[in-house]
Amino acid sequence: xxxxxxxxxxxxxxxxxxxxxxxxxxxxxxxxxxxxxxxxxxxxxxxxxxxxxxxxxxxxxxxxxxxxxxxxxxxxxxxxxxxxxxxxxxxxxxxxxxxxxxxxxxxxxxxxx
Amino acid sequence: xxxxxxxxxxxxxxxxxxxxxxxxxxxxxxxxxxxxxxxxxxxxxxxxxxxxxxxxxxxxxxxxxxxxxxxxxxxxxxxxxxxxxxxxxxxxxxxxxxxxxxxxxxxxxxxxx
Numbered sequence: 001x002x003x004x005x006x007x008x009x010x011x012x013x014x015x016x017x018x019x020x021x022x023x024x025x026x027x028x029x030x031x032x033x034x035x036x037x038x039x040x041x042x043x044x045x046x047x048x049x050x051x052x053x054x055x056x057x058x059x060x061x062x063x064x065x066x067x068x069x070x071x072x073x074x075x076x077x078x079x080x081x082x083x084x085x086x087x088x089x090x091x092x093x094x095x096x097x098x099x100x101x102x103x104x105x106x107x108x109x110x111x112x113x
Numbered sequence: 114x115x116x117x118x119x120x121x122x123x124x125x126x127x128x129x130x131x132x133x134x135x136x137x138x139x140x141x142x143x144x145x146x147x148x149x150x151x152x153x154x155x156x157x158x159x160x161x162x163x164x165x166x167x168x169x170x171x172x173x174x175x176x177x178x179x180x181x182x183x184x185x186x187x188x189x190x191x192x193x194x195x196x197x198x199x200x201x202x203x204x205x206x207x208x209x210x211x212x213x214x215x216x217x218x219x220x221x222x223x224x225x226x
Contacts, residue, residue: 003155031213043156043203043217088155092213099144099213100169103156 004032004089004104012110019076021107023089024069030092032065034074037106038085046074046087051094081113115140117218119204125224126194134189134221138206145187146205146215147179156203162187194225 004025013019023032034046049056049065049072056063062075076083086106093100118137126132138145147159158171162181170177176192185206191198201222205215 033213035217042219043205045214045216048213090156099146099161099163100171101146101156101158101215103148103158105153105155 003102004091006104006107010108019079021074023072025091028094032072033090035088036085079111081111084111119218123222132191136187136204142206144207147189148203149200151200199225
């Protein structure tokens, strides 16, 4: 199946450091998205990158996409304690299955104050 | 603007019973998605409804079914409940068919005993 897989499964850093997490997938895609889930706010959309894009920025977030390697990375710069959450990548199946999304198991990020 | 709402928050059923979960999308959103998130795992795509029609479904047995009403709210029904159906069920909505950004509700925690 297309299931995306995040790596690492868990990451612990100090406030102010950068956090990088990766996502790999198996088949071609139309888009890749990153979401954040914490107990307080549920699952929240962070950023979408299309298959013809290589890099995208949103505030302290930077996402890259390498379709030849079928992988993406999410960089959070100058992390804050409030960034503590699980981060998921979501991919579609490509082609006409553009609304059938696959989420990985997530990376649990812990930002220590 | 009100977000996606789901009811009930918690639902406890016994094996073999039926469960009905409800979701109201953000006003103006026509697409509704259902996901299952078992404890510690990623989201599994269940169903996608758009303009009242089921457009796609994940790898779940037919006892998982649902519908979308004319006001775009949606219902997920799970028949003949099994213990492994215990999970958080998340509903998400998006503005239209080609809007990939999904807005998630807080979920319904289903426990099957």
